[in-house]
Amino acid sequence: MSYKAIQLIKRPSGDLTPDIFATVELPRPVLEEGQFLVRQTHMSLDPAMRTWLQEREDSYIEPVQVGEVMRSYGVGEVVESRNPDYPAGARVIGITGWAEYVLGNADMQVVDPAIDPEALLSVFYMTGLTAYVGLIRIGRPKAGETLVVSGAAGSVGSLVGQIAKAEGMRVVGIAGSDEKCRWLEEELGFDKAINYKSDNLGGQLDEACPNGIDLYYENTGGVIQPLVFERMNRFGRIVVCGMISEYNRDQPTPGPSWVDINLKALRVEGFVVVDHQDKAQEATEALAGYLQNGQLRFRTQVLEGLDSAIDGLSMLFRGDNTGKLLVRI
Amino acid sequence: MSYKAIQLIKRPSGDLTPDIFATVELPRPVLEEGQFLVRQTHMSLDPAMRTWLQEREDSYIEPVQVGEVMRSYGVGEVVESRNPDYPAGARVIGITGWAEYVLGNADMQVVDPAIDPEALLSVFYMTGLTAYVGLIRIGRPKAGETLVVSGAAGSVGSLVGQIAKAEGMRVVGIAGSDEKCRWLEEELGFDKAINYKSDNLGGQLDEACPNGIDLYYENTGGVIQPLVFERMNRFGRIVVCGMISEYNRDQPTPGPSWVDINLKALRVEGFVVVDHQDKAQEATEALAGYLQNGQLRFRTQVLEGLDSAIDGLSMLFRGDNTGKLLVRI
Structure with a gap:
């Protein structure tokens, strides 16, 4: 055998x-x-x-x-x-x-x-835990604030945006196609989605985030990173969950200068979900709650x-x- | 008149x-x-x-x-x-x-x-509050960990290193002359001081920090920043207190890629002391304590x-x- x-x-x-x-x-x-x-x-x-x-x-x-x-x-x-x-x-x-x-x-x-195995792997377990820990524990969202999430149509990003909506934030997603952006806006209830392959990204961000950006949930790196970074409000938080655009590179792309981190009192904090297994129970309960309230689609x-x-x-x-x-x- | x-x-x-x-x-x-x-x-x-x-x-x-x-x-x-x-x-x-x-x-x-006005301005008030808030509240030092502080011979940096010693850390200072380095090692009790204008900075850091770096107190930016950054341990904290080498530039120098912030679960957090006046009383008491114990020189x-x-x-x-x-x- x-x-x-x-x-x-x-x-x-x-x-x-x-x-x-x-x-x-x-x-x-x-x-x-x-x-x-x-x-x-x-x-x-x-x-x-x-x-x-x-x-x-x-x-x-x-x-x-x-x-x-x-x-x-x-x-x-x-x-x-x-x-x-x-x-x-x-x-x-x-x-x-x-x-x-x-x-x-x-x-x-x-x-x-x-429980459907597809739901298990899509909303709970590592994917859900990643979204929950990064947004709630590290990002510490406040109702009324503006979140930008990159990789927004991905498994983690789409949960992050929906949880943030459930927590009362304005939510702007960054994704890689018009179809993904439509899905985010029309099906998931994002306030705005921006295709990072389109033109005038800075202007689109300005329009989507009239009060600046308080929380950036970073899944990708890439062209959008410096544009979001320079629009961060004072006391903003940046959750570095993933840098998918960088993982295939031998030489990492430089990040933004730390001058703004200093003067705007920003917090840029990374995490890896395997370090947060102790929050699995808390995350599962929270995610089940959002799901029951009809606040999570996947x-x-x-x-x-x-x-x-x-x-x-x-x-x-x-x-x-x-x-x-x-x-x- | x-x-x-x-x-x-x-x-x-x-x-x-x-x-x-x-x-x-x-x-x-x-x-x-x-x-x-x-x-x-x-x-x-x-x-x-x-x-x-x-x-x-x-x-x-x-x-x-x-x-x-x-x-x-x-x-x-x-x-x-x-x-x-x-x-x-x-x-x-x-x-x-x-x-x-x-x-x-x-x-x-x-x-x-x-109280001597020179001591007031050197150890207490804004200088002392900056060192205290950045190190204790944002950096959260632990005994046995390794701290690197840039601008170590400056007003804030020299307090940071001494407070960190009092808290049981291994302390490595970065300064701009051999005289300053001698002062840090011989008078202030730093475990090691490195002149950033000397050669083989990476090798000197490796030798000074055999267990890697857990906490980086950043006052300067400049050549030392990427070298310290790449030696950060997992769960390391970087306190961005100042970027003196950048303030005179029109175009800021890029910072490190966020890939390590992600994978090493680093926290890079900036602050400006004027936002922390509410900790003035706590800082004054703590600083007076260190001073009375003979742990602070200036x-x-x-x-x-x-x-x-x-x-x-x-x-x-x-x-x-x-x-x-x-x-x-």
């Missing part, structure tokens, strides 16, 4: 290319006492995965080693178990990998089978088959996805 | 030049009910004054207008009063101006005449005569001062 998996076979340099991965057949393991085997049904594709491919000093997480199965988050079903906490038939969510089957680990959580784009993950990961960096990107196996 | 004062007669562009100021004789005012007149004895010269000369949107303070007397902090004696809260003979500290006499204002504080450089302020202000930007720069009138 064997199963299909995708291994990292060399480190990327610059843009992701399919040749850094290889599909292999691995033997299905014989379980020891305490182990359990999960047949994965849904995998999440996330920009952060790009940072797991690189060796970096001070990294927040061990990089995936060359020769290892690529790491991911996913949902699956326990198909065989020698662990009473994870009985056969249970649905679990956790760190999996690009594989049809994965050996369970103690960080996996058993989840209610009534869309998923589901790719079919394990192999689709390889190009799927690149789609995130091209901005080709619409909503939360998942692979169904 | 008239007195001497120095007015701003045009806005600077780039480095400060003496021709932006002019010395004038002004008539001594006749007091109305509630007013009082202060003969200024000591004025403080501070890097922040450069930022008061420029028109800026979102400035934290009104710029000094062309034709107005230059603004400063200072100490003086009430020489005439129609205000019972500020009787003749009282010593006061507050916002004054480059002038022999200033009309009192309600923000002035009456101070104990037993040195002042005193210039003689009102006119010396004009070149004196430029000395701060050339790094020509040693310790807190004052003018005695």
